[in-house]
Amino acid sequence: MTDWFPLWLSLRVSATATVVAAMVGIGLAYLLAKGRFRGRGLLEAVATMPIVLPPTVLGYYLLTTLGVNSPVGRAWERLFGGPLVFTPTAAVVAASLSALPFVVRTGRAAIEDVDPRLEAALRVAGHPEWRIATLVTLPMARRGVLAGIALGFARALGDFGATVMVAGNIPGRTQTLPIAVYDSVQAGNDSAARTGALILAGIAVVVLLTVTSLSTRRT
Amino acid sequence: MTTDRSRADPGVTVDITTTVGAFTVTADFTASAGITALFGPSGSGKSVTLATVAGLLRPDRGTIALGDSVVADPARGVHVPTQDRRLGMVFQHAGLLPHRSPLDNVAIAVRTGNRTRRRELAGSWLDRVHAGHLATTPTATLSGGEQQRIALARALAGQPRLLLLDEPFSALDQPTRRSLRQLVRDLVDAHDLTAIVVTHDLDDIAHLADRVVLYEPGSTTTSHDLEPDRPDELLRLLRLIT
Amino acid sequence: MSTADAPSWTRRAVGVLVGAAVAMVLVGCGADGASPPGALEVDRITVAAASDLRPAFEELGQAFEAATGTSVTFSFGSSGQLREQIVNGAPFHLFAAANVSFVDEVIASGRGVATTKADYALGRIVLWAPSGVALPKSIEELTDARYRRIAIANPDHAPYGLAAEQALKSAGVHDRIRSRLVYGENISDTFRIVQSNNAEIGIVALSLAIADGSQYTLVPAELHEPLEQALVVTSRGEHGNAAAAFARFLGSPAGREVMVRYGFVLPGEALPTS
Numbered sequence: 253m254t255d256w257f258p259l260w261l262s263l264r265v266s267a268t269a270t271v272v273a274a275m276v277g278i279g280l281a282y283l284l285a286k287g288r289f290r291g292r293g294l295l296e297a298v299a300t301m302p303i304v305l306p307p308t309v310l311g312y313y314l315l316t317t318l319g320v321n322s323p324v325g326r327a328w329e330r331l332f333g334g335p336l337v338f339t340p341t342a343a344v345v346a347a348s349l350s351a352l353p354f355v356v357r358t359g360r361a362a363i364e365d366v367d368p369r370l371e372a373a374l375r376v377a378g379h380p381e382w383r384i385a386t387l388v389t390l391p392m393a394r395r396g397v398l399a400g401i402a403l404g405f406a407r408a409l410g411d412f413g414a415t416v417m418v419a420g421n422i423p424g425r426t427q428t429l430p431i432a433v434y435d436s437v438q439a440g441n442d443s444a445a446r447t448g449a450l451i452l453a454g455i456a457v458v459v460l461l462t463v464t465s466l467s468t469r470r471t
Numbered sequence: 472m473t474t475d476r477s478r479a480d481p482g483v484t485v486d487i488t489t490t491v492g493a494f495t496v497t498a499d500f501t502a503s504a505g506i507t508a509l510f511g512p513s514g515s516g517k518s519v520t521l522a523t524v525a526g527l528l529r530p531d532r533g534t535i536a537l538g539d540s541v542v543a544d545p546a547r548g549v550h551v552p553t554q555d556r557r558l559g560m561v562f563q564h565a566g567l568l569p570h571r572s573p574l575d576n577v578a579i580a581v582r583t584g585n586r587t588r589r590r591e592l593a594g595s596w597l598d599r600v601h602a603g604h605l606a607t608t609p610t611a612t613l614s615g616g617e618q619q620r621i622a623l624a625r626a627l628a629g630q631p632r633l634l635l636l637d638e639p640f641s642a643l644d645q646p647t648r649r650s651l652r653q654l655v656r657d658l659v660d661a662h663d664l665t666a667i668v669v670t671h672d673l674d675d676i677a678h679l680a681d682r683v684v685l686y687e688p689g690s691t692t693t694s695h696d697l698e699p700d701r702p703d704e705l706l707r708l709l710r711l712i713t
Numbered sequence: 714m715s716t717a718d719a720p721s722w723t724r725r726a727v728g729v730l731v732g733a734a735v736a737m738v739l740v741g742c743g744a745d746g747a748s749p750p751g752a753l754e755v756d757r758i759t760v761a762a763a764s765d766l767r768p769a770f771e772e773l774g775q776a777f778e779a780a781t782g783t784s785v786t787f788s789f790g791s792s793g794q795l796r797e798q799i800v801n802g803a804p805f806h807l808f809a810a811a812n813v814s815f816v817d818e819v820i821a822s823g824r825g826v827a828t829t830k831a832d833y834a835l836g837r838i839v840l841w842a843p844s845g846v847a848l849p850k851s852i853e854e855l856t857d858a859r860y861r862r863i864a865i866a867n868p869d870h871a872p873y874g875l876a877a878e879q880a881l882k883s884a885g886v887h888d889r890i891r892s893r894l895v896y897g898e899n900i901s902d903t904f905r906i907v908q909s910n911n912a913e914i915g916i917v918a919l920s921l922a923i924a925d926g927s928q929y930t931l932v933p934a935e936l937h938e939p940l941e942q943a944l945v946v947t948s949r950g951e952h953g954n955a956a957a958a959f960a961r962f963l964g965s966p967a968g969r970e971v972m973v974r975y976g977f978v979l980p981g982e983a984l985p986t987s
Binding site: 367369370372373374375376377378379380387388391392 | 525527553554555556557558559560562564566567568569570579580582622625626629635
Binding site: 315319320321325334335337338339420421422423424425427435437438439440 | 757759764767786787788789790798801802803804805899901902904905908925
């Protein structure tokens with residue numbers, strides 16, 4: 253019998269992570285595209301870092317900052333009665349950070365591509381900046397933003413290194429599909445590894461097709 | 472439609488220097504009711520001046536006053552945001568939102584009233600630019616001239632103190648240009664508007680402008696009132712810029 | 714062409730947000746503790762176990778569930794990695810390592826119940842290759858050029874890798890074959906490297922070779938420090954009791970039968986001559 257828990261957990265974790273990364277990422281993308289402030293370059297570098305950092309390094313930092321011996325980890329434990337690390341929530345944190353750069357970078361490029369005259373026309377018409385963002389900028393940039401979110405979802409679904417370090421490999425609790433594939437290989441369970449790998453590859457193909465169609469159909 | 476005469480002619484006083492990158496332009500003129508044309512070759516800084524009046528750019532020095540209110544004066548730290556200057560603006564390309572209907576595009580610019588009222592006013596402005604029949608046509612399918620009519624309606628729907636037109640006809644063919652030029656002239660006269668139009672087309676000077684501000688690269692602008700009964704004035708202007 | 718008019722864009726955005734909220738609620742429910750405080754009976758415990766134990770413990774877990782009704786979930790890895798996770802708060806109820814020192818470190822960090830520490834087995838290492846590859850009769854034969862890549866577990870955090878390295882040094886061949894060594898993450902990773910022919914031969918746990926049912930050459934136990942495997946209960950309360958029950962089960966006649974079958978030497982038994 254195939255154990256569907258890892259797939260189900262992976263979908264829940266990456267869906268939540270995608271929502272988190274989208275909310276934070278769209279805000280950051282807008283700020284980076286429009287804002288002129290000190291530390292903007294640094295902010296962009298930090299938001300992009302998970303793309304270039306080895307996932308294990310990201311996992312190490314997360315374990316250090318959120319672990320039971322850290323101030324954040326201790327505060328979490330006091331608030332919720334249990335450690336944050338090695339829970340599905342920790343997997344969500346790792347996946348969100350992995351997905352974030354894709355939303356920020358793709359979203360930022362899409363926002364910068366919006367014709368500034370459209371925004372200027374609304375500014376002249378008296379609309380405050382947040383109205384311009386929701387009336388013009390984000391609707392016009394929506395394909396790029398959605399493509400970034402789709403890529404972020406794929407990245408969140410596929411994360412192994414950071415997740416295994418901060419959430420562990422606990423079957424039935426934190427064992428996501430990529431980790432289950434690794435574990436199946438270790439156990440010599442080739443058919444389970446094959447099934448998991450096929451599912452992950454299939455989802456990746458669907459996401460990439462979605463991204464392609466989003467970037468080719470222009471308004 | 473009733474026109475609020477008190478805001479119809481605030482007059483605009485401009486004395487500014489604006490720098491964009493390595494490019495600096497100094498403009499010094501006054502525009503009262505009617506149509507003032509900023510005229511000169513491409514790259515002489517007309518559009519930069521217009522964007523500065525709109526508040527989309529900040530001047531390095533000088534002042535901009537709409538009637539009695541100073542909207543820009545860097546020396547005293549005054550910079551009224553574009554949103555609060557109560558302007559209407561039309562660009563060379565209409566800049567309509569492609570995902571909104573023409574009616575919505577105009578309604579967005581109406582500053583008062585609830586949703587229904589804004590759409591009513593937008594409809595009446597579409598009628599006034601002779602585009603009432605286009606209210607629900609998909610925006611992206613409109614011709615250039617149709618889009619400019621709607622952009623004009625959008626600029627006027629906010630009841631602006633000042634109408635800014637940045638090369639509004641230059642992307643259009645000659646017959647369309649002529650009819651739109653007439654439309655602008657009629658609307659300015661009908662509503663006692665103050666308008667500034669940026670152009671490098673002598674036909675605009677001949678058929679649209681009440682006064683012209685000449686732009687020559689490297690020097691401050693000069694203003695000239697145009698007297699319709701003295702066609703030699705146009706020839707003098709031509710010689711000045713060639 | 715223009716695809717979306719305003720209302721449908723809005724509707725879609727609302728749809729996405731509602732979907733997101735539902736997803737968050739689902740994960741929120743899933744994220745609640747697997748060990749609800751105040752539960753009176755324990756129907757599941759989670760055990761962190763060194764990977765040499767995988768075949769034996771999977772069998773023991775099923776036997777334990779049949780006997781007690783409590784199921785056992787295993788997280789296998791190298792002992793060093795598992796120690797790291799436990800010290801950082803991983804919610805395991807029992808830690809079965811492949812050595813003693815990692816267990817001591819878990820106790821020192823305050824995450825292990827010191828009184829429950831116990832030796833439960835002595836491990837053995839073997840030279841192993843998939844059938845079809847000529848198996849050396851002794852560790853010295855590894856210098857033969859036909860063994861182009863030799864897999865061992867990472868000695869930094871895998872006790873079986875450390876034992877393999879010690880054996881190579883004791884036999885005096887380590888320096889000569891060092892450049893041919895490839896390192897597995899843990900002992901079952903090492904086994905897979907050899908099984909998939911990515912190395913001609915490996916030094917792996919006896920238990921894994923037995924589970925595979927293939928040929929092997931036992932490495933003399935005196936060539937390395939004894940692979941004393943210790944365990945410690947890493948939780949308290951009901952789950953701690955259940956974990957201690959599983960540890961006792963290892964030493965029961967049924968448990969010993971399974972462990973011996975996979976080649977482990979149990980406390981109180983003499984080391985068989987190799």
